[in-house]
Every structure is written in structure tokens, then in C-alpha cells.
Amino acid sequence: MIFDMQLTYQPYNLLLKHPFTIAKFSRTSTPLMLVQIEHEGQIGYGEASMVPYMGESHESAAAYLNKVDVKRITYPFDYAEISNYLDSIETGNPAIKAAIDIALHDLEGKLRGMPCWQLLGTNPVVMPVTSYTIGIDTKDIVIQKLHEVPDVKVIKVKLGRDTDRELIQTIRAITDKPLYADANQGWTDLRKTLDHIHWLHEQGVQLIEQPMIKADIDGNAWLTERSPIPIIADEAVQRLPDVEKAKGVYHGINIKLMKSAGMHEAKQMIDRARSLGLKVLIGCMSETSCATLAAAALAPQCDWADLDGPLLTSNNPYSMPDFADGKWQLSNKPGFGLELK
Numbered sequence: 001m002i003f004d005m006q007l008t009y010q011p012y013n014l015l016l017k018h019p020f021t022i023a024k025f026s027r028t029s030t031p032l033m034l035v036q037i038e039h040e041g042q043i044g045y046g047e048a049s050m051v052p053y054m055g056e057s058h059e060s061a062a063a064y065l066n067k068v069d070v071k072r073i074t075y076p077f078d079y080a081e082i083s084n085y086l087d088s089i090e091t092g093n094p095a096i097k098a099a100i101d102i103a104l105h106d107l108e109g110k111l112r113g114m115p116c117w118q119l120l121g122t123n124p125v126v127m128p129v130t131s132y133t134i135g136i137d138t139k140d141i142v143i144q145k146l147h148e149v150p151d152v153k154v155i156k157v158k159l160g161r162d163t164d165r166e167l168i169q170t171i172r173a174i175t176d177k178p179l180y181a182d183a184n185q186g187w188t189d190l191r192k193t194l195d196h197i198h199w200l201h202e203q204g205v206q207l208i209e210q211p212m213i214k215a216d217i218d219g220n221a222w223l224t225e226r227s228p229i230p231i232i233a234d235e236a237v238q239r240l241p242d243v244e245k246a247k248g249v250y251h252g253i254n255i256k257l258m259k260s261a262g263m264h265e266a267k268q269m270i271d272r273a274r275s276l277g278l279k280v281l282i283g284c285m286s287e288t289s290c291a292t293l294a295a296a297a298l299a300p301q302c303d304w305a306d307l308d309g310p311l312l313t314s315n316n317p318y319s320m321p322d323f324a325d326g327k328w329q330l331s332n333k334p335g336f337g338l339e340l341k
Contacts, residue, residue, distance in 0.1 A: 007065065008035075008038070012032040012033070016028055017314050021158065022135060022184045029286075030050070030051055030285065031050045031058050033058065033096060034046075043110075044107025044110065046099035046103030048258065049095060049285040049291060051258075054095065055092070056096060061095070068086070086261070094238065095258040099262075100262070105262075105264075105294065106336050116293075116294070116297040120301075124329075127299055128302065128305045129152070131154040131304075132155055133157075134157050134171065136159070136161060139170050142171065143170060146175060154178050158184065180306065184235070185212060190212075194227070209234040210234040231251050232252045232279070233250040237253045251279055252281060253278055253280060255269050255273075256285060263297070266282070281304040282306070283306040284307050286309055288316045288318055289310050289320060289339075292328065293328070293336035293338055294336060296328040321338075
């Protein structure tokens with residue numbers, strides 16, 4: 001049966017509380033495309049977070065959405081078929097495809113009167129804590145950021161420059177909370193990197209994302225074999241076919257809905273990683289409550305979570321989801337339980 005669905009969208013600029021700096025980039029805002037799919041009086045909400053280095057923009061997202069024929073989407077949703085259709089329109093563009101997928105999941109939950117986490121077979125009781133990211137910055141600004149940290153249990157640190165140790169020492173002078181680290185492909189010398197990893201282990205770092213450039217498969221595998229800390233693929237893993245390539249090179253993978261083209265493929269990636277003995281971190285770009293709740297619906301199926309988008313931004317167009325004991329609290333409302341301001 002073909003439904004008369006309506007797809008609408010709105011460009012949005014998400015502002016960050018502080019300039020966000022990683023090994024090779026810095027920004028103060030992130031372009032988003034907010035998507036709505038309406039059917040039978042219910043609205044599903046989706047979101048594309050298009051960080052500049054991924055190559056998408058307001059213009060590319062609008063051009064893509066104008067090619068989507070929502071009459072091709074039938075209910076009950078066959079997400080595999082929908083994913084194939086969206087990929088057939090154009091290659092790439094994972095964030096705007098994710099926006100459609102997220103909106104459909106929210107819509108399905110509302111049409112079925114069920115929370116999305118239940119549709120996905122998630123157990124909310126095992127929700128992991130989410131980390132809170134501190135970008136690369138001056139010592140004074142890092143101290144200021146640490147004093148603004150909400151009630152989180154883990155701090156994530158962006159590394160990849162020659163100031164790494166100073167940054168860690170600055171953080172350790174303020175807090176003894178466990179740390180995650182993300183080098184964003186910023187390290188180049190294998191021996192120095194391994195020594196650095198051992199030092200980070202002593203400082204309470206519990207995992208490290210993408211230490212070397214993603215093309216250096218042998219280098220990353222060499223580190224993984226010797227590292228006392230789990231090494232997690234980030235830039236090296238985008239969509240489902242990449243998961244297989246991570247085995248033997250990394251201890252685990254970082255899944256982001258904006259890379260995986262949405263929740264359907266993210267769930268497939270989690271299941272595939274588990275079958276290969278890989279650990280799973282679910283992460284995010286700069287995102288609102290919408291994409292955060294979408295990822296949170298899958299987070300209990302993962303080992304770690306880095307879903308701090310709403311905590312780092314200043315103009316979230318939606319209400320802040322419930323957050324307690326360092327964890328996002330899943331709602332029993334149909335869909336994501338997303339609330340408009």
C-alpha cells in the first residue's frame with residue numbers, strides 16, 4: 001500500500017558553546033538540515049549534521065532531498081529497501097540519508113505507539129554513560145570548560161598535537177574522572193605513539209580513537225597489537241562494508257549515525273561488529289536532541305557512548321532529553337519522545 005507522506009525540511013545552523021578544535025580542524029558552528037516526514041497526523045523528526053570535513057552542506061542536502069520521491073516509501077517500512085533506494089539516488093551523502101532514516105524510525109514508533117528503543121530490541125537498563133568532549137584549546141580555556149562540565153562520568157579529550165601531554169596534565173589537575181581520547185589521525189610516529197599510549201594509560205585513558213591516519217592499516221594494526229588501551233576505528237569506518245576491514249586492525253569501531261546513513265545500518269554495523277568480536281562505541285557529530293535520542297535508542301547495545309551533542313551546543317531547537325547519572329534516559333513515549341521547545 002502506498003501512503004501519501006509529506007517530507008519537509010529546514011536548514012539550521014547549530015552553534016557551539018566554545019570553538020571546537022580537533023587535530024586538523026576547528027569550527028564554531030555546524031550546518032544542519034532538520035527533516036520532517038508526516039503521515040496520518042503523525043510527524044517523524046530527523047536531522048542531518050553536516051560537519052564540513054565530511055563534504056555535505058545545506059545546498060547538497062537540499063539538492064538531494066529534492067530528488068527523493070516519498071511515494072517510493074511504503075509502510076510497514078522496509079529499511080533495507082529504503083536504504084537501497086536512497087543510495088541509488090546518489091552515492092555518498094550519508095548525513096542527509098541519516099536524516100530521512102531517523103525521521104522514519106521516529107514516525108514508525110508513533111504510528112505503532114511504541115518507543116524506538118523497543119522497536120530496535122534495546123534494553124534501557126544497560127545504557128552506558130556518555131562522555132563529554134573537551135576540544136583542543138589553551139590551558140585557561142580548558143580549565144574554564146572543565147568548570148562548566150555537567151554531571152558526567154567520563155571526559156573525552158581531543159588529542160593529536162604536540163600539546164597532548166600538557167592538555168592531559170591540565171585536565172588531571174582538575175578532575176580524576178576516567179578519560180576517552182581521540183587523536184583524529186593526528187599521530188604519525190609509531191614508536192612515539194606507542195610510548196604516548198602507555199603514558200595515557202597511566203593517566204586513566206580507557207580508549208583511544210583513530211590514532212594514525214586511516215590509510216595506515218599496518219601502523220594501526222601494529223599499535224592495536226601492542227596497546228594496553230582499546231584502539232577504536234573512527235574515520236576508518238563509515239558504513240557497513242567497512243566493519244569487516246576493522247577486524248585485526250582495531251579492537252573496536254565507532255559508529256555514528258551521520259556516517260552510517262542512519263539507524264538501520266548502524267544496527268547492522270553493531271550486529272556485524274559483535275559477530276567479529278569487535279567492541280562498539282556509538283558516537284555523534286554536533287547534534288541536537290533529535291539525533292542524540294536516535295543514537296541513544298541503540299546505545300545500550302554498545303560498549304561505550306559518546307553522545308554529548310546537546311551538552312556542547314547553545315541553540316538546540318528541541319528540549320533537552322532527560323539526563324541522569326551520566327546517562328541519557330530513554331522515554332517510554334512513542335518514537336524518540338522528542339519534545340519541541
